[in-house]
Amino acid sequence: MAGESYQVDRAQAMIAGPVASADWLIVVPVVLPIVCGALLLMFRHRMRIHAFMALAALALVTAANASMLRRVLADGPFSMTMGGWLPPFGISFTADVLGVSFALVGSAVAFICCLYSLGDIDRTGRRYGFYAFLMLMMAGVNGAFLTGDMFNLYVWFEVFLISSFGLLILGSDKAQIDGAVKYAILNLVATTLFLIATGYVYGTFGTLNMADLARKVDGLSDTAPLMTLSALYLLAFCMKAAAFPVNFWLPASYHTPRIVTAALFGGLLTKIGIYALMRSMILIFAVERAAYSMPIAIVAGATMILGALGALAQSDLRRMAGFLVISGVGVMLSGLALGSEGGLAGMAFYALNSMVVMTALYILAGTMGAAGAGFSLHDLGGLYRARPLLAAIAFLLILAAAALPPASGLWPKIVLVQASLAEGAGWLAGAILVSGFLTTLALGRVFLLAFWRPASASLPIARVPSLSLAVLLLLLVPVLLVGLYPEPVIAMSGSAAKGLLDPSAYIQAVFPQAGGG
Amino acid sequence: MRTLIFRTAAPFITALMLLLSVFVLLRGHNDPGGGFIGGLIAVAAFAVQGIAFGVPVVRRAIYFHPMAIAGSGLLLAALSGVLSYAFAVPYLSGLWSAPSLFGVTVDVSTVLFFDIGVYLVVVGGITSIALSLEEREDG
Numbered sequence: 001m002a003g004e005s006y007q008v009d010r011a012q013a014m015i016a017g018p019v020a021s022a023d024w025l026i027v028v029p030v031v032l033p034i035v036c037g038a039l040l041l042m043f044r045h046r047m048r049i050h051a052f053m054a055l056a057a058l059a060l061v062t063a064a065n066a067s068m069l070r071r072v073l074a075d076g077p078f079s080m081t082m083g084g085w086l087p088p089f090g091i092s093f094t095a096d097v098l099g100v101s102f103a104l105v106g107s108a109v110a111f112i113c114c115l116y117s118l119g120d121i122d123r124t125g126r127r128y129g130f131y132a133f134l135m136l137m138m139a140g141v142n143g144a145f146l147t148g149d150m151f152n153l154y155v156w157f158e159v160f161l162i163s164s165f166g167l168l169i170l171g172s173d174k175a176q177i178d179g180a181v182k183y184a185i186l187n188l189v190a191t192t193l194f195l196i197a198t199g200y201v202y203g204t205f206g207t208l209n210m211a212d213l214a215r216k217v218d219g220l221s222d223t224a225p226l227m228t229l230s231a232l233y234l235l236a237f238c239m240k241a242a243a244f245p246v247n248f249w250l251p252a253s254y255h256t257p258r259i260v261t262a263a264l265f266g267g268l269l270t271k272i273g274i275y276a277l278m279r280s281m282i283l284i285f286a287v288e289r290a291a292y293s294m295p296i297a298i299v300a301g302a303t304m305i306l307g308a309l310g311a312l313a314q315s316d317l318r319r320m321a322g323f324l325v326i327s328g329v330g331v332m333l334s335g336l337a338l339g340s341e342g343g344l345a346g347m348a349f350y351a352l353n354s355m356v357v358m359t360a361l362y363i364l365a366g367t368m369g370a371a372g373a374g375f376s377l378h379d380l381g382g383l384y385r386a387r388p389l390l391a392a393i394a395f396l397l398i399l400a401a402a403a404l405p406p407a408s409g410l411w412p413k414i415v416l417v418q419a420s421l422a423e424g425a426g427w428l429a430g431a432i433l434v435s436g437f438l439t440t441l442a443l444g445r446v447f448l449l450a451f452w453r454p455a456s457a458s459l460p461i462a463r464v465p466s467l468s469l470a471v472l473l474l475l476l477v478p479v480l481l482v483g484l485y486p487e488p489v490i491a492m493s494g495s496a497a498k499g500l501l502d503p504s505a506y507i508q509a510v511f512p513q514a515g516g517g
Numbered sequence: 518m519r520t521l522i523f524r525t526a527a528p529f530i531t532a533l534m535l536l537l538s539v540f541v542l543l544r545g546h547n548d549p550g551g552g553f554i555g556g557l558i559a560v561a562a563f564a565v566q567g568i569a570f571g572v573p574v575v576r577r578a579i580y581f582h583p584m585a586i587a588g589s590g591l592l593l594a595a596l597s598g599v600l601s602y603a604f605a606v607p608y609l610s611g612l613w614s615a616p617s618l619f620g621v622t623v624d625v626s627t628v629l630f631f632d633i634g635v636y637l638v639v640v641g642g643i644t645s646i647a648l649s650l651e652e653r654e655d656g
Contacts, residue, residue, distance in 0.1 A: 018605035027598075027608045034595045041588025082598075084610035129584075 015084050022071070023080045026093045028064040029103055029142035030394040032057050037135030050131040051118055052315060057135060058111040061142065072097050073492065077499065077509040079148060079211075087148075087510050088209035094148030096506055098348060098496035102275050103145040105352045109267050109359050110138050116363055117260040123256065128170050134209070134264070137163035144272050148510060150208040151196050153276065157191055157240075158420050158497040164269065166259045168253065179253035186249035190239035191418060197232035204229070211510035212282045214503045230288035233280045234296070241273030241329050244303040250326060251310065255318035255375075259366030262318060266325045267359030271351045274332050278298035281336060289339055297337035301431040304330025308438035312445070317365035317375040320442060324361065324401060327352045327435055334428050335416055342419030344497035349489060350412035357409060359402045360475040364397055367468040368450060371461055377446065382455020387464055393472045398447060400479045402440040408482035411490060521570065527569035534562035542636050543629075552632035556639025563640075564647045572652045575644075583645035590637025597630035 036057035040050055071078065077096035081087045114134065121130045169182045202208055204224045206218055220226070235246070242250040250270070254262050271419025281289040289296075307327030313464050314320040328350065335347025365375060371387055372380040384391045400407030413432060420429035455461060482489050499506060537557035545551030567575045579586070598609035606612070613626045 015607060019601075019607050024602055024608070031595055031599065031608070035592060038588045038591035038595065042585045042592065044582065044584060044588075080607050082607055082609045084601075084606050132588075161648075451656070 003189060004099070008467075011281045013086055013089055015081065015086055015090075017506050019080065025068050025071075026080050026095050026146060028423050029061045029107065029146060029492070030139050031269060032061055033135040033142065035310070037048055037132045037139065040132040040135060041129070044127070044129065044132070046335040047123060047126040050126050051114070051121075054131040055111065055114050057112055058107060058138065061138065062104065062107045062111055063140075065100060065107055066078075067099070068095050069093075069100045069104050069492075072100050073495065076505045079509040081510075083482070088207045088212040091152045092148035092209055092211070094211065094275060094506065094510055095144050095146055096278065096496070096499045096509075097492060098275070098278065099145045101352060101492055101496060102271065102350070102355075103142050105355050106141050106145065106268050106271070107138060110134070110141075110264060110357050112471055112474055113260050113264050113267075113359060113363075115474070116263070116366075116468065119465050119467045120258055120366065125170050129166065133163045133166040133170075136160075137167065137264075140269055141272060145275060148210045150201060150213065150280075152208075152212060153279075154191065154198055156193055157194065157272070157276075160272070161187055161191065164265065164380070167264070168257050170258060170261065173256070176256045179182035179256035182249050183253035186239060186246070190246075193232055193236035193239070193451060197229055197236060200225075200229055200232070208278065209510065210283060211503070211507045215507050215511075217284055218286075226285060226288050227291065230281060230285035230292065233285070234277070237273045237277040237280065238299065238333075239273070241270050241277065241333070242326050243329055243333055244306050244326070244430055247303065247307075247326050248508060251319055251322045254322040255316060255327070259318075259362055259369075262321070263359045263362035263366070266321060266362050267355045270325055270329055271355055273388060274329065274347070274351050277333075277336055278344065278347065278500060282339065283503050285504070286339075286501075287386065289336070293337050293339060294504070297331060297425065297428055300330050300333035300337050301428060302330070303327070303333060304431060304435035305438070306330075308435045308442060311442040312438055314442075315377040317377065317380075317450075318362070321358065321361045321365055324360050324439060324442070325354075327439060328358065331413065331416065331432055331435065333434060334420065337428065338416075338419050338423050338425065339496065340423055341497045341501055342415060342422060344491070344500060345493040346412050346415035346419055348496045349493040350409075351480075352489070353400075353408050353412055356409075356475055356478055357397065360397050360472060360479070361401055363468065364394055365473055367464055367472065368394070371464045371470070372450065373462075377449045379456070380450035381453040382451075382461060384451035386455065388463040389469060390464055391474075392468070393476060394447065394451065396476055396480070398440075398443040400483070402443055403415050403436050404440065406480060406483045408479045408486065408489075411486040412493075415490065415493075428517070522535075524569050527565055531562045531566045534551060534558055534565070538562065538636075542632060545632055546628060550634030553639055556636040557643065559636070559640045560643040560647055563644050564651070567651045572648050575648060579644070583641045583648065585641070587638045587641025587645070590634045590639075590641060592634070594634025595635065597627045597634060600627050628635050 038055055072095055077094055079092050079094040081090040081092045083090050137160045140156045143156035144153055147156060165180060165184055169176050205213055239246040254265055304327045307323050307330055310323035311320045332347045332350050335343040369375040373385060400409045403409035403413040417429045417432055538555045541550040541558060542555030548654055563575050600612060601608055601610045604612060611626055611628045615622050615624050
C-alpha cells in the first residue's frame with residue numbers, strides 16, 4: 001500500500017461504523033451460488049455430488065431470501081455497499097420488497113427445477129456442467145434482483161446471459177445451436193443498448209447508484225435528455241422481456257434445450273426484463289414513463305394478444321408454452337403502461353405468479369412428452385384414461401395459466417383489470433380479458449387433444465416418472481394456496497408497488513444521513 | 518510450426534512469460550497490471566508451449582484441468598470477500614496486514630487474493646478455449 005507516498009483523507013469516502021451481521025444476508029444469494037458453482041467446476045468429474053451440492057445451495061439461498069423478505073416487509077429496505085466505500089462510490093446492494101420477492105420466488109423455482117433435473121439431466125449433461133451453469137445463472141439472477149446500481153445490473157445481466165448460453169447448448173444438437181445463435185444475437189443487441197444507455201446515464205448524472213439517480217432525476221429534468229435515456233432502457237428491457245415486436249428470439253430458441261432449462265428460462269429470464277423495467281421506468285424515469293404510457297399500452301396489448309394467438313397456432317407443446325410466456329409478458333407490461341399503484345402491484349403479482357406457472361407448464365409439457373410420444377399435439381392422445389393424476393395436474397395448471405379460479409393466476413389479472421378500469425383504459429382491460437380467453441382456448445385445445453382424445457393404437461403410453469409428478473404437485477401447492485388465500489401476496493405486491501412509487505424509504509436505506517432529499 | 522528453432526526457444530519463452538505474468542499480477546495493485554492482464558500473459562505462455570509441443574504436453578504440464586483452475590480462482594475471489602464478515606466491514610472490503618518475513622515487510626491483503634483469483638479464472642478459462650482451438654487444428 002503506497003500510504004507513505006501520498007496521504008489522502010479517506011474517512012469521508014469510507015463507511016466508518018461496523019456492519020450488522022444481518023445485513024450480510026444480502027450477499028448470500030449471490031455469493032453462495034458463485035462459491036457452489038466454483039466448487040462444481042473444480043470437482044467436475046465427481047458427478048454424483050453435483051446435484052446434491054446444487055440443491056443444498058439453492059435451498060440455503062431460498063432460505064436467505066425468505067428471511068430477507070420477512071425483514072423488508074417488517075422494517076423496509078436495507079442496503080450494503082461493497083468494499084467499505086460510501087455510496088455512490090461503492091456498489092450498493094439494496095433489498096426492497098420488489099427485488100427480494102422476485103429473488104425469493106426465483107430461487108424457489110430454481111430449487112424445484114433442480115429437483116426435476118435429477119431425472120432430466122443425464123451424465124452427459126452433468127459432464128458438460130449443467131449444475132455449474134445453473135449455479136452461475138442463479139448468481140446472476142439474484143444479483144440482478146438485489147443490486148442497487150445500474151452498471152452492476154448490467155454485469156449481472158451478462159452473468160446470467162452467458163450461463164444461459166451454456167445451458168441452452170447443453171447437448172450441442174443442430175437445433176439447439178440454431179436456437180442459441182438467435183437467442184444470443186438478440187440478447188447481445190439488447191445488452192449493448194442497455195450498456196449504451198447506462199453510459200449516457202453516467203455521463204448525464206455522474207452516478208449509477210439507483211437511489212442516487214432516483215433523488216437526482218428531478219433536478220435534471222430540464223437539461224438532461226431523459227426521454228432518450230428512458231426510451232433506450234425501455235427498448236433494451238422490452239427485448240429482454242420478449243415484448244412484441246422484439247419477441248421473436250423467444251419462440252425461436254426456448255423449445256430447443258432440455259425441458260428443465262426451458263422451464264427455468266421461461267419462468268425466470270423474461271421476468272428479469274420485467275423487473276428491470278419496473279426499476280428503471282418507475283423508480284428513476286417515472287415522469288418519462290408517464291409520457292410513454294400510450295406506446296407501452298399498445299405494446300402490451302399487442303404482446304398479450306399476439307402471444308396468445310401464437311399459442312393457439314402451435315402444435316408443439318414447448319413452442320406453445322413459449323408463446324404463453326410472451327402473452328404473460330404483455331399482461332405484465334399493461335401494469336407498466338398504467339403506472340398506478342394498482343397497476344404496478346398487479347404487474348409484480350403477475351410476474352411472481354408467472355414464474356411458478358410457466359415453469360410448471362414447461363415441466364408439464366416435458367412430462368406429457370415423456371408419457372406420450374413427443375411434444376406434438378398431432379400424436380398425443382389418451383392421457384386422460386391412462387394417466388388420470390397427470391390429467392388432474394394438467395387441468396389445474398391450465399386453469400392457472402388461463403387465470404381461472406381456483407388457481408393463483410386469477411388475482412393478479414383482477415388487480416390489473418381493476419387498475420385499468422380505474423385509469424379509464426377500458427380497452428386495455430378488454431385486451432387482458434381477451435388474451436385470457438384465447439389462452440383458455442389454446443390450453444383447452446391441449447386438454448382436448450392430448451387428454452380426452454382416444455389414444456392412437458400405434459403409440460403406447462409410457463410410464464410417467466413419479467419424480468415429475470412430485471415436482472408438478474410441489475409447484476401446484478403455491479398456485480392453489482395463493483389462489484385460495486391471496487391476501488398476503490396482494491399485500492406484498494402492493495407494498496412493492498408503493499416502494500417503487502415513493503422511493504424515499506429506498507433512498508433512505510442507501511443514504512441514511514442525507515434523508516430523502 | 519514445429520521447427521527446430523521454435524522448439525528450442527519455446528521452453529525459455531514460456532518460462533519467461535510465466536514469470537512475467539506473476540510479476541504483472543503482483544505489481545497490479547498500485548501500478549498498471551493485475552490479475553486479468555497477468556492471466557492473459559500466462560495463457561499466451563501456455564499457447565506458445567502448445568504450438569511448439571502439442572496440446573497433450575501442456576495438459577500434462579498444468580496437471581489440473583483448466584476449468585478446475587478457473588473454478589478454484591472463482592472460489593478464491595469469492596471467499597476473499599467473505600473474510601470481511603469477521604471484521605464487521607462490508608463484503609469485499611480490502612483488509613491489510615504487513616507481516617515481516619526475514620526482515621522484509623510484505624503487504625498482504627484480501628485484495629491480493631481477489632486478484633490472484635481473477636488471475637486463475639483468466640488462466641483457466643482462456644487456456645481451456647485456447648487448448649481446444651489448438652487441438653482442433655492438430656486433429
